[in-house]
Amino acid sequence: MIFSFSATPEFDFMTYFARHIQATVQNGLLVIPDHIGDGYIRKLVFGPDFKITIHRYVLREDLVIKRQTSGLGNDLITVFFYSNEQALEITFNDEPHVQFSHRDESAIQVTSNDLSSTIRFPAHQLIHYVVVAIKPPRLKDLLAVSEPNSVLQTITGSGNSFLFFESMAAETKLLLKNMAAIDMNDRLSNFYMQIKVQELLYLVFHKLSLRENAAHQTINSADAERLLSIRNEIISDLSVPPVIRELAQVAAMSETKLKQLFKQTFGSTIYNYYQQARMEEAAFLLKQGKHSVGEVGYELGFSNLSHFSRIFEKHYGLNPKRYSYS
Known part of the structure; x- marks a missing residue:
């Protein structure tokens, strides 16, 4: 309908x-x-x-x-x-x-x-x-x-x-x-x-x-659509960090415009948004109890599990192992 x-x-x-x-x-x-x-x-x-x-x-x-x-x-x-x-x-x-x-x-x-x-x-x-x-x-x-x-x-x-x-x-x-x-x-x-x-x-x-004070960039329907496409691109594979140059090409925007409009719309830089989504996915997988900490870290693109644990603890206040049992 x-x-x-x-x-x-x-x-x-x-x-x-x-x-x-x-x-x-x-x-x-x-x-x-x-x-x-x-x-x-x-x-x-x-x-x-x-x-x-x-x-x-x-x-x-x-x-x-x-x-x-x-x-x-x-x-x-x-x-x-x-x-x-x-x-x-x-x-x-x-x-x-x-x-x-x-x-x-x-x-x-x-x-x-x-x-x-x-x-x-x-x-x-x-x-x-x-x-x-x-x-x-x-x-x-x-x-x-x-x-x-x-x-x-x-x-x-x-x-x-x-x-x-x-x-x-x-x-x-x-x-x-x-x-x-x-x-x-x-x-x-x-x-x-x-x-x-x-x-x-x-x-x-x-x-x-609480968002950062910054000059407002006017947005139109075409810009909004491109931003949602870029957001989808970022979270489609959380094991691969976003590359601004490539995303700007997909959005048909300059890198500067893309970074400004993305942060304005979603309240976060592209990389921080990716990292937040990555940690939310890690938390979801850990709570399922079907994956070890190592499996979750590797699935999300971390080759160094100590690095994964540090970033996860920064987001959730607990290391991945303790979080999975909380």
Whole structure:
């Protein structure tokens, strides 16, 4: 199933999606019809400039959501929380889909609404994601930061094009899980959810506020697509360190532009991102208990196991052997 729409400032996803699947919306709730799947979409509005949409369902066929920029300005910030256990496929330029997630199938995406995107959700799998839409002045008032860093300035400013990704910490995953379990028949449920949505925003913008101050580089849909392709290239074989020159050729960017945009978008240099993914993979393999420390180290390209142990301990506070038994 394909659902395409143009992201105009007044567009309401749930209303148009309900028409698309011939369903009705009652009191902010869209129940997925039986012939399509099982589950719901819920919208809560906290004012004309602040709302949340919660998606929780299992579908009988793949769902492809194509979001086209309207060209009418970008006065809306979208914060996308994806916490599925299945891989997320996302693209920003209508190219073949790039699998975003790796071992940790979750992500937080903060974007202006002037970037086109396509997201594919797999059939027969629980889909759970949350979209917070808020206008810059409202977010700026909520954050109330006297000296925001360049990232927060860009997001809360006017007319900026941006895309930022953050990993999802356990605290955020637990909060999303608890929000999904709220009894919405409770008279104060809307009030409670507004508090929890602000808590969600705190968690993501706190992390973004810690990023390095740097001049913002404008990004477009084609750049975003290339960056996701490069990210996929980096994590496709974690036994081989990334070579900037080769990645720049793949991205059709200069090395300088690639390094700047990658760090701006993902909050880390290309090599540090690779090293973090490498250690996360090592932790995953060690916890499985099917591989020795030596096997994990060699599989991830370490010829010196002492070096592997030092780097792993730096990331997790325990050496690989102790971690595997923790």
